[in-house]
Amino acid sequence: MEALFIILTTLCYTCGTVGYLIYLFRDRPAIHRTSWAILLAGAVFHLGAVLLRSARIGQLAVTNSQEALSFFALLLVITYLIIQLRLQLRILGSFVSPLAVIFMLASSLVPDHMVPKSELFKSGWVTLHVTALFLANALFAVAFSVSIMYLLQERQIKNKHFGFLYPRLPSLERLDTISHYCLLAGFPLMTAGLVTGFAYAAMVWHSPWNWDPKEILSLITWLIYAVLLHERLAVGWRGRKAAWLAIFGFSAILVTFLGVNLFLKGHHSITVR
């Protein structure tokens, strides 16, 4: 059942993304509506799969890389679906949905080794820690997509050379504002996620900071976003520089998230210390 749901999810995400890519070239509201609905269907299957798996293993299904990537893709799609409802910025789907597919495919490529059950992860703290961080990451992923759109549009206007995307992309100010709000919402979530992580670490290992590679990288990522937020709020950074920093920040997230899960060892690489 789970496997079937995951296959259906991947199918839906792929079809939705293909739809959105077609929408990029052909401005038809019907294409967008269909793609959105397909993504929604995918998200429902995905949620079902994650819930089933979580119920089976008795904790939130983020115990290995495969589950983590899949859970992140789910949150990303849900975040996008909600943002789309709020903002009605249809073209955004063409930039966000490919990310979801990439994460979903990555999740199916990563070996699914079952991790020995550990009581350590069966805690509400872990659920809170992971969900807050992943939600923040999903918002930053949207900010990343919006920043790419911003840079594309900005370059066209600045260089006075207009490609086919020019009429399709929204105004610079709108893109910048969306990126700003994603940051405003994502940063507190990220902070909360980190704080719960440290708190839980302090509880079970009696020290909040353990020089785990993921801890170090997370802190660096947090600092990047802190700088971005500070510059935006205090100095009035906006536009190109802010967009580049948002892209840089998301790259740091990817390194923290994937690099550590796949290549480095630590207590986040899901082997119990």
Place this chain on the structure above:
Amino acid sequence: MCRIILLGMNHKSAPVEVREQLAVACQQDSNPLLLFPHLENVSELVFLSTCNRVEFLFTCTQPVKAVQEVKALLRNHLGTMPSTRLDSYIYAHEDMDAVKHLFRVASSLDSMVIGEPQILGQLKTAYRQATEYRTVRVILNRLLHKTFSVAKRVRSETCIGSCAVSISYAAVELARKIFGELRDKRVLLIGAGEMAELAAEHLMTQGVRQMVVANRTLQRAVDLARRYNGETVPFDHILDTLKNMDIVLTSTGSTEPILTFMDVKSRMRERRNRPLFFIDIAVPRDVDPAVNQIDNVYLYDIDDLQGIIDLNMEERRKEAERAEHIIAEETIKFRNWMATLDVVPTIIALREKAERIRCNELQKTLSHLSLEEKDRQAMEVLTQSIVKKLLHDPILFLKKKAARDTKDLYVDYTQQLFNLTERNGSDVSSLTEEAPDDKKESNILKTLKK
């Protein structure tokens, strides 16, 4: 056989003097439709007149006579003009050429500026007038409605009207791409060229509420500011006001740039990097081109804007080709519909005959039966449905054959088979002409809708 004729002149066929005369004639309100009752050979008429064209669209059975009549009407509308010269400015399209021409006009493919949107509204007004004067019936009604939907289709399926083709409009489009909503934006107008005023007006219609004017001649600045409900600033204080502005329109006669790189750069931090859009339509330029390199500052001079327009024009021409395809397609559809008109009288005659028989026979039977009202009703319904079901297939068959060349054969057979009299088989237009408000016309309309 009913013919559709379109007679007219436009900016391509007639020189500007003649069109000027037209423009004058436009302003008088002697509507040619008033003369419609005097046109004996014209069965329906729509009259479109804009400053670049005048078109008479009509249906008739005798094209030669009808064209003569309408030409006389046109001459009358234009005032004094030797008839030989007039003829050389007029084009006449018949049947499907006329339909195609009308579709092209409505879709703005025949306009001076391809893709301009006004023409459709003008055509709609012309049609409304024609309906007020009751000069349109089955065919032109259908044709005009079809025309509106074709124009709409062209608009939505091609980008023919989507890109700006004037300097001021291009500037406003750009502003919208930078700022999105223009409502809360402030505009600084430096200098007062004609083009700058036009752009300023465009910005006002796009929702800009705050306008500040700076001009070397104070009086002119005050005049302009009053016009835009704005304020004035002294010319020397321009740099200080930059802090609060979002869009700057410059068009002074200054030979030196009035805004340099450092002028702008040093003020960006103060305005917290909010985007600043310079539209420089002065020659020589008022704003140092290097300003464009500053982050969040966008500078467009007149050549840049002209470049956009040239590209857009090219784009429109490309889109026009796609529009022509749509029009060709729709013209064929309309031709098929026209063809069904030829079988309509036969279908009506068939229905009428059947109905007559039904009523007679029902009457006979009912007269020597003593039935209750409920049973009578049931009988009525029963006979109606028998007739309807019986006629269903022959009618469908006729409609299906209508688009074929051999339709006359089938119409002929049907008439012989059911012994329909010649009177009923006459032409649609003559039917409608005889009895415009009659039941027959509504019958035809009903048949056509099915």
